[in-house]
Amino acid sequence: MSANAPVAIIMGSRSDWPVLKKAAEMLDELGVAYDAKVVSAHRTPERMYAFAKGAKAAGYKVIIAGAGGAAHLPGMTASLTDLPVLGVPIESKALKGMDSLLSIVQMPAGIPVGTLAIGEAGAKNAGILAARILAVTDAALADRVAAFSAAQTASVAETVEDA
Ligand code: RP5
Numbered sequence: 001m002s003a004n005a006p007v008a009i010i011m012g013s014r015s016d017w018p019v020l021k022k023a024a025e026m027l028d029e030l031g032v033a034y035d036a037k038v039v040s041a042h043r044t045p046e047r048m049y050a051f052a053k054g055a056k057a058a059g060y061k062v063i064i065a066g067a068g069g070a071a072h073l074p075g076m077t078a079s080l081t082d083l084p085v086l087g088v089p090i091e092s093k094a095l096k097g098m099d100s101l102l103s104i105v106q107m108p109a110g111i112p113v114g115t116l117a118i119g120e121a122g123a124k125n126a127g128i129l130a131a132r133i134l135a136v137t138d139a140a141l142a143d144r145v146a147a148f149s150a151a152q153t154a155s156v157a158e159t160v161e162d163a
Contacts, residue, residue, distance in 0.1 A: 004033070004059050005033040005034050005035045005059070005060070006032065006033065006034075006059070006060060006061040006062065006134055007027055007032055007033070007034035007035075007060065007061070007062050007063075007064060007130050007134075008034065008035050008036075008037065008051075008055060008058075008060045008062075008063045008064070009023055009024060009027075009034050009035070009036040009037070009064045009065075009066070010036075010037050010038075010039040010051065010063060010064070010065050010066075010073065010077065011036075011037075011038055011039070011065070011066045011067065011073075011090075012038075012039070012040045012041065012042075012043075012066070012067035012068065012071065012073045012090075013038065013040060013043075013067075013068075014038050016066050016067065016068060016090050017036070019066060019088070019090055019091070019119055019120055019123050020036065020064070020066045020088065020123050021123070022120045022123035022124040022127065023064050023066075023088065023123040023124065023126045023127035023130070024036060024127065025124075025127070026124050026126075026127025026128050026131070027127045027130065027131065029148065030127070030128070030131040030141065030144050030145060030148060031141065031144055032127075032130065032131050032134060032141065034064075035060075037051065039051050039065075039073065039077075040073065041067070041072040041073040041076045041077075042070070042072065048073065048076060048077065048080075049080060051077075052076070052077045052079075052080035052081045053080055053081070055077075055081050055083055056081060056082065056083055060083060061083065061084075061133070061134060062083065062084050062086065062130040062133050062134065063077060063081070063083050063084070063085045063086070064085075064086045064088060064123075064126045064127070064130055065077050065085055065086070065087055065088070065113075066087070066088035066089075066090055066123065066126075067087075067088075067089075067090060067100065067103075067104070068089070068090030068091065068092045068097065068099075068100045069090075069092045069094075069095075069099055069100060069103075070099065070103055071087075071089060071090070071099070071100040071103040071104050072103060074086075074087030074088075074104050074113045074115075075087070075103075075104065075107050075111065075113055078107070078111050078112065078113045079111050084114065084133060085112075085113050085114065086113070086114045086115075086116060086126045086129055086130060087104040087105070087113040087114065087115045087116065088104075088116050088122045088123045088126050089101040089103075089104050089105075089115070089116070089117075089118045089119070089122060090118075090119070091118055091119045096118075097118035097119060098118075100118065101115070101118050114129065116129070128145070128148075131144075131145050132145055
């Protein structure tokens with residue numbers, strides 16, 4: 001646990017961590033502290049409830065929630081807190097993450113979850129998006145986010161020979 005970490009990364013299972021780690025790596029690169037926890041909507045519902053109800057008081061500003069299959073964790077968490085929740089669909093074995101994506105994205109009106117792409121791209125983007133949200137009120141972080149984007153642009157060669 002980091003003191004006063006503004007981002008919580010929660011996941012339905014320890015098995016989701018290799019994917020959610022991509023969000024953590026982005027936050028590390030952008031200098032944003034986070035806590036990572038296993039919080040299952042189905043296997044540990046009371047832990048989920050306690051986490052979501054206490055998240056704002058714990059100092060979190062953004063929650064990244066990843067889950068696979070019947071992926072209820074992001075939506076249930078969003079129903080229990082006013083904090084922004086970014087949902088990352090984990091690629092499931094049986095249905096390649098389409099089940100996760102639809103479970104997370106099809107929220108009823110009134111309970112938003114910002115849903116990212118399935119898998120590692122979604123996790124990485126969740127990290128960047130969390131940083132962008134925090135950067136609205138943090139000028140130094142905004143500079144780091146802008147530098148990341150500029151470096152990414154500069155790294156893309158225009159010709160195949162340069163790649
Ligand atoms: C979901 O079930 C988790 O988010 C995970 O993606 C999926 C499978 O979990 P394990 O059986 O690997 O623990 O709750």
